[in-house]
Amino acid sequence: ALLPILNFPDPRLRTKAKQVEVVDDQIRTLAADMLETMYAAPGIGLAASQVDRHIQLIVMDLSEEKNQPMVFINPRITPLTEDTQPYEEGCLSVPQIFDKVERPARVKIEALDLDGKTFTLEADGLLAVCIQHEMDHLDGKLFVDYLSPLKRQRIREKIAKAERIREKER
Ligand SMILES: O=C(O)C[C@@H](Cc1ccccc1)C(=O)SCC(=O)c1ccccc1
Numbered sequence: 001a002l003l004p005i006l007n008f009p010d011p012r013l014r015t016k017a018k019q020v021e022v023v024d025d026q027i028r029t030l031a032a033d034m035l036e037t038m039y040a041a042p043g044i045g046l047a048a049s050q051v052d053r054h055i056q057l058i059v060m061d062l063s064e065e066k067n068q069p070m071v072f073i074n075p076r077i078t079p080l081t082e083d084t085q086p087y088e089e090g091c092l093s094v095p096q097i098f099d100k101v102e103r104p105a106r107v108k109i110e111a112l113d114l115d116g117k118t119f120t121l122e123a124d125g126l127l128a129v130c131i132q133h134e135m136d137h138l139d140g141k142l143f144v145d146y147l148s149p150l151k152r153q154r155i156r157e158k159i160a161k162a163e164r165i166r167e168k169e170r
């Protein structure tokens with residue numbers, strides 16, 4: 001089922017996600033709903049926090065054909081290098097806004113899969129950028145938090161204006 005995505009500056013996006021205790025059918029159904037919601041947006045990642053479910057669950061699919069879904073449960077990342085790289089990020093919770101964010105260029109990811117089995121993954125490039133962006137969501141952090149206060153204020157005004165226009169059209 002398609003799930004509603006929370007939009008900045010909704011305070012619920014600032015909630016810290018809790019660990020998943022048991023990987024059961026409820027988690028598997030939520031992961032499937034999150035993938036469906038992500039593909040429909042469209043997006044390449046989605047954290048449970050964005051659909052107002054505050055548990056440590058992330059879905060991603062960086063493939064062109066949108067047929068390589070990845071699921072991370074209780075993910076932990078460790079940077080594999082001090083080198084950082086800038087990347088133009090977007091966010092399904094901050095529509096129409098894109099801006100550069102510096103993040104560690106390579107990371108090691110350790111997480112549970114949908115069978116509850118632990119796996120590790122080394123990531124660089126867009127995979128490293130996206131997993132770190134999603135992990136921030138689970139900590140109640142948004143990519144706009146890395147921008148200047150002035151830019152963040154401008155983004156709030158832009159979103160508020162877009163919402164006023166949508167209200168009028170209704
Ligand atoms: O809000 C999210 O977590 C999803 C976000 C993930 C992300 C994208 C780019 C850099 C960092 C994190 C998005 O998917 S935004 C939409 C987007 O970037 C995109 C959409 C369609 C195709 C390719 C990219």
Ligand SMILES: [Zn+2]
Nearest residue numbers: 090091092093
């Ligand atoms: Zn995001």
